[in-house]
Amino acid sequence: MAEGLRAEQVRLPAPQGLILDPVLVVQAVVSGLLFGGVYSLMAIGLTLIFGVMRVVNFAHGDLMVWAMYLAWLGATRFGVDPYVGFVGAAAILFVAGFAIQRQLVDRIVDAPHEMQILLMLGVALVLENTALVAFGPEPQRVRTPLTQAALWLGPVFVDVGRLVTFAVAIALTLALSLFLYRSDIGRQMRAVADNGYGAQVIGTDVRRISALAFAVGAACVGAAGALVAPLLPFQPPTGLQLSVTSFNIVIIGGMGSLLGAFMGGLLVSVAESLGAVFLNPSMKELVSFALLVVILLVRPAGLFGRRAI
Amino acid sequence: MALLRLDDVEVAYGDMVAVRGVSMTVGTGELVAIIGSNGAGKTTTLRAISGLLRPRRGRIEFDGARIDGLTSSDVVGRGIAHVPEGRQLFPTMSVLENLELGARTPAARAARDGTLKSVFDLFPRLGERRRQLAGSLSGGEQQMCAIGRALMALPRLLMLDEPSLGLAPVMVGAIFDNLARVNRDGTTVLLVEQNVLRALRLCHRAYVLENGTIALEGPRDRLLADEGIKRAYLGR
Numbered sequence: 104m105a106e107g108l109r110a111e112q113v114r115l116p117a118p119q120g121l122i123l124d125p126v127l128v129v130q131a132v133v134s135g136l137l138f139g140g141v142y143s144l145m146a147i148g149l150t151l152i153f154g155v156m157r158v159v160n161f162a163h164g165d166l167m168v169w170a171m172y173l174a175w176l177g178a179t180r181f182g183v184d185p186y187v188g189f190v191g192a193a194a195i196l197f198v199a200g201f202a203i204q205r206q207l208v209d210r211i212v213d214a215p216h217e218m219q220i221l222l223m224l225g226v227a228l229v230l231e232n233t234a235l236v237a238f239g240p241e242p243q244r245v246r247t248p249l250t251q252a253a254l255w256l257g258p259v260f261v262d263v264g265r266l267v268t269f270a271v272a273i274a275l276t277l278a279l280s281l282f283l284y285r286s287d288i289g290r291q292m293r294a295v296a297d298n299g300y301g302a303q304v305i306g307t308d309v310r311r312i313s314a315l316a317f318a319v320g321a322a323c324v325g326a327a328g329a330l331v332a333p334l335l336p337f338q339p340p341t342g343l344q345l346s347v348t349s350f351n352i353v354i355i356g357g358m359g360s361l362l363g364a365f366m367g368g369l370l371v372s373v374a375e376s377l378g379a380v381f382l383n384p385s386m387k388e389l390v391s392f393a394l395l396v397v398i399l400l401v402r403p404a405g406l407f408g409r410r411a412i
Numbered sequence: 413m414a415l416l417r418l419d420d421v422e423v424a425y426g427d428m429v430a431v432r433g434v435s436m437t438v439g440t441g442e443l444v445a446i447i448g449s450n451g452a453g454k455t456t457t458l459r460a461i462s463g464l465l466r467p468r469r470g471r472i473e474f475d476g477a478r479i480d481g482l483t484s485s486d487v488v489g490r491g492i493a494h495v496p497e498g499r500q501l502f503p504t505m506s507v508l509e510n511l512e513l514g515a516r517t518p519a520a521r522a523a524r525d526g527t528l529k530s531v532f533d534l535f536p537r538l539g540e541r542r543r544q545l546a547g548s549l550s551g552g553e554q555q556m557c558a559i560g561r562a563l564m565a566l567p568r569l570l571m572l573d574e575p576s577l578g579l580a581p582v583m584v585g586a587i588f589d590n591l592a593r594v595n596r597d598g599t600t601v602l603l604v605e606q607n608v609l610r611a612l613r614l615c616h617r618a619y620v621l622e623n624g625t626i627a628l629e630g631p632r633d634r635l636l637a638d639e640g641i642k643r644a645y646l647g648r
Contacts, residue, residue, distance in 0.1 A: 287521075294502045294513050301500030303464065305561060306488025306516040 126258045127380060135376025136369055137265035140272030141331040143368030145345065146352035147276060147361055148323030151283075154296035154359040155316035156212055161223035162203075164345030165230035166321050170196055170328025171245070171337045172238055178245045178332075185245050186267055189329035193322040200321025204314040212313065227342065234339040245332040268330045275326055276365060279319070283361070292316050296359065324349075351391055355398050357405030366406060370394070413476070415440045415600050416461070416492075416569055421470035421480075423453075423460045430456040431624045434470075438569065443591070443601040445611040447645065448621035454604040455497055457621070458571050461602075462494045463487040474569070489517050493567035497574045499558040503547025507538055510546045510557055514564030523566060531560040534590055552583035559587070563594070570594065571602045576610065588614050608645035612636050 145167060152160045160166075170192040177188035203226065211219050250264035283289035291312050295302045303309050335341075352371050356363025371391045378390030398406065414437035423431040431453040438444045446454050459465045461472055463484040472480040474490055482490070493514070502510050511531060515524045532539035535556040541549060546557055555575055562570055572591070576584040588610055595601045605611035612618055618635050620628040628635065635641055 290505075290509060290513060293505060294509075297502040297504050298500055301496070301502060302513075303484050304462065304494050304496045304500055305514050306485040306565065307513075308483075308485045 123381075128377070130259050131376045131380040132373055133259055133261060134265060135373035137262070137269040138331075138334065138376065139369035139372030140269040140276075141327045141334075141368075142348065142352055142372045143365045144272045144275055144327040144330075145324050146349050146356065146364035146368045147279065148320035148327070149349045150353050150356070150359055150361060150364040151292070151323070152317055152320035153353070154361075155292055156204075156208065156313050158208055158212060158219050159216075159223065159350070160317075160320070161220060161346060162227040162230055162342075163324055163349050164347070165227045165234070165342035166196060166199070167324045167328035167331075167345050168234060168337055168339060168342040169199075169230060170325040171332040171335075171341075172234060172243070173325075174329035174332040175238075175243050175245050178247070184247050184249075185329050185332050186247065186249065186271065189271065189326045192329035193326040196325030196328075197318045197322040201314050201318035203321070204317035208317060209310060209313065227346065231339050231342050234342075238339070240338055242336040242338045244336045247333045250333045264333050268334060271330055272327065275323070279323065280361065282319075288312070288315060292319075348388075348391070351395050354405055355395055357408030360405065360407040363405055363407030370406075413440070414438065414473075415442075415475060416602065417471075417473045418457070418461070419471045419473070421457070421460060421472060422468045423456050423465055424468050425456075429468075429624060431460065431467075434621075434624075434626055436619050436626065436629070438600060438602050440568075440600055441595075441598065442617065443595040443603065443615045445603045445605055445615035445618040446621055447605055447608045447611050447618055448627075449645075450606065452621040453624040454621050455573055456624075458494060458573050458602070458604055461487070461571065462492065464494075485516070488565055491566075491568035493562035493565040493570050495558045495562045495570070495572040495575060497577065499554050501546040501554055501557055501561070504545060506543055507546055507549070507557055508542040511538070511542075511560050511564050514561035516565060520564060520566045524564070527564050527566060531563055534563075534593065535560055552579050552587070555579060555583075555587055556590075559590070559594075563599075567599060569600045569602060571604075573604045574606060575603070576605060576607045584610065608641070612641075 149160055149163050152158065173192040173195060174185040174188050177183035177191060178185055207222060207226065211222050247264065249267055250262065252263035254261040254263060283293055291302065291307050295307060295309055295312050299309060348371065352367040353364055355371060356367030371394065374390045374394050375387040378387040382389065402408065416438040418434055418436045421431060421434045422429060434457060446457065448454055456465065460467050463479070463482050463486065467480050471478055474492060479487055479490060502513065511528060512524065515521045515527065520527070537553055538556055538560055541553065546554065549557060559572070559575065575587055579587065584607065591601060591603065592614060603611060603615065612632050612635055615632050617631050618629065619626050620641065628638070
């Protein structure tokens with residue numbers, strides 16, 4: 104009887120959940136939200152590539168890790184702060200993305216999914232292992248004066264590094280939506296994503312638009328990587344983890360939806376942050392994957408799921 | 413001189429030959445129809461002209477220059493616009509964006525706002541719905557939008573694949589009246605249709621395609637009076 108009662112108590116969801124410290128909750132939400140800008144940018148890159156080419160970029164996280172190493176090289180060798188260096192990282196990844204699409208992805212755009220997956224996993228492996236050879240297995244972190252600074256909003260602590268990361272990520276997301284909705288190339292990308300055959304019929308150079316979309320997607324994840332390098336310790340295998348998080352976000356938001364990737368990034372980041380505070384830092388993924396399962400049960404197409412961008 | 417000339421064109425999907433030995437011409441300013449039943453090779457012929465399919469044999473010339481083997485974007489650049497079967501709009505983009513995307517070539521882009529005005533003049537309904545998503549339009553409005561999008565490319569040859577498919581008769585009449593007007597205003601038109609009577613009444617000349625080859629060709633009045641056509645397609 105007494106044992107039964109105790110079991111009952113143990114099964115109650117998170118006893119501390121009943122006596123939540125509101126400051127702690129706000130703190131976790133704020134820091135999760137600020138970190139989420141980077142997740143959004145990363146997922147937008149993935150969803151753009153998927154939307155235009157219907158190819159899942161399994162090398163997405165590894166591209167991001169390379170951008171982190173580029174930021175690290177810039178900071179340690181050339182004294183460039185990552186909050187400036189992200190422009191260079193994005194530019195280098197733009198070129199790399201264009202080349203990867205033209206040389207490799209373009210060959211398998213019309214191939215069955217399993218063949219696309221094989222190629223993209225191969226690209227991921229090559230990227231991860233060249234990073235291992237070039238930079239070694241030790242975790243790295245980029246130091247910048249901003250991460251040491253903090254603001255206090257009443258009892259809530261705001262890390263200035265996260266705040267700047269968030270602001271830049273949001274600004275880049277806005278710039279990208281302006282590009283996609285207002286510029287001619289951006290509209291062509293949306294048109295190809297919406298109806299590839301229709302775009303070809305009216306004379307769109309679908310191959311060129313696809314290569315540019317891959318390049319822009321890689322630039323997004325490149326900027327995200329450089330911006331997050333001061334906040335997140337990284338090593339070559341971090342890429343796989345980031346790829347998985349990106350897929351998770353894109354599926355939660357709805358495949359191919361830009362708004363979905365944006366909202367999904369913030370949501371997953373806040374969920375992970377709350378999970379880290381109230382469960383255990385090593386269980387933060389549990390929360391975001393639980394979120395994925397719930398969303399797939401309730402809305403199988405994702406939060407903003409439609410078929411195109 | 414013929415604006416478009418097909419000479420002994422053969423197109424195949426793998427081993428299946430869909431069009432064999434087709435030769436035809438479309439003169440500047442003409443409205444020519446290709447009629448025939450389902451699977452006769454009409455759509456395949458248009459797709460070969462557009463550069464969406466590569467002919468296995470034969471030549472296609474436009475304005476005196478060979479165009480078979482060019483990509484579809486090059487063909488559009490030469491001045492051929494294609495309104496595909498099923499319209500193939502961009503459903504999550506606005507009507508205005510769909511139309512503007514049709515202006516792909518530099519010349520078409522330079523003239524974009526003027527062309528847009530004349531498209532809205534031709535199809536006032538599109539002007540009223542310019543902010544609406546193309547996917548939310550009715551079937552007839554979508555067909556107007558697809559034709560408008562093709563006109564935005566300032567084509568010298570406008571090709572249409574089954575524009576009457578799935579539309580109410582009143583709407584088909586309206587669309588065909590507009591095609592006659594586009595043709596009168598100077599655009600050459602090549603029309604593929606299963607609605608044989610309407611197509612024959614509209615066109616100057618027609619080709620009848622059967623099993624991938626041209627079974628019959630001639631000016632409209634002769635085909636309208638042809639006993640074989642009456643029996644096979646017009647049901648009397």
